[in-house]
Amino acid sequence: ETGVTQSPTHLIKTRGQQVTLRCSSQSGHNTVSWYQQALGQGPQFIFQYYREEENGRGNFPPRFSGLQFPNYSSELNVNALELDDSALYLCASSEEGLAGIETQYFGPGTRLLVL
Amino acid sequence: LAKTTQPISMDSYEGQEVNITCSHNNIATNDYITWYQQFPSQGPRFIIQGYKTKVTNEVASLFIPADRKSSTLSLPRVSLSDTAVYYCLVAAGDYKLSFGAGTTVTVRA
Numbered sequence: 628e629t630g631v632t633q634s635p636t637h638l639i640k641t642r643g644q645q646v647t648l649r650c651s652s653q654s655g656h657n658t659v660s661w662y663q664q665a666l667g668q669g670p671q672f673i674f675q676y677y678r679e680e681e682n683g684r685g686n687f688p689p690r691f692s693g694l695q696f697p698n699y700s701s702e703l704n705v706n707a708l709e710l711d712d713s714a715l716y717l718c719a720s721s722e723e724g725l726a727g728i729e730t731q732y733f734g735p736g737t738r739l740l741v742l
Numbered sequence: 743l744a745k746t747t748q749p750i751s752m753d754s755y756e757g758q759e760v761n762i763t764c765s766h767n768n769i770a771t772n773d774y775i776t777w778y779q780q781f782p783s784q785g786p787r788f789i790i791q792g793y794k795t796k797v798t799n800e801v802a803s804l805f806i807p808a809d810r811k812s813s814t815l816s817l818p819r820v821s822l823s824d825t826a827v828y829y830c831l832v833a834a835g836d837y838k839l840s841f842g843a844g845t846t847v848t849v850r851a
Contacts (some may be wrong), residue, residue: 631785669829669841670786685840701844717785730776733785 650718
């Protein structure tokens with residue numbers, strides 16, 4: 628069974644640029660959630676995708692957008708990067724998006740630094 | 743969403759039992775309680791989940807009193823590798839949620 632993988636592991640961007648982060652979900656999982664984790668804080672929910680549709684969104688501006696593909700992999704796109712976007716971005720996959728208490732399996736994260 | 747309150751940090755020694763209590767006074771009827779563990783520069787890892795009474799697995803136990811307004815994660819005989827941040831989450835299958843600051847557990851030799 629392949630776990631959740633994310634790419635790249637680290638990334639440096641400058642303010643105003645755009646970034647795309649990628650996530651491959653665990654085999655058999657159809658739901659992907661993205662989280663932002665600033666240094667010293669817990670992960671904050673950005674949004675969730677279930678079968679290629681957005682299934683909920685946290686308190687993040689529209690410049691944070693995402694996609695889920697037919698193979699359930701996902702992308703997180705951030706436009707007009709700001710210094711405060713520097714964080715660890717985590718992807719988590721789970722088996723169902725609409726019902727039940729599914730366990731989320733997290734990837735190792737992408738460390739983004741905005742200069 | 744039920745807000746949770748945990749201690750910021752706890753210290754322990756190898757071989758001891760560590761108990762972390764999480765308060766969630768506004769827990770809803772259909773909410774479950776889930777605990778995650780996170781090591782530096784890694785994603786959180788599921789530890790245990792429960793609804794009421796006691797749940798035990800190979801790594802931890804979760805104690806939930808009848809009123810469900812708190813829960814206690816118990817880590818038996820901790821080792822140095824159990825040093826991590828532990829998060830308590832309360833939700834009803836809806837992961838439109840965010841983690842709190844968690845409890846940093848430091849295990850010393």
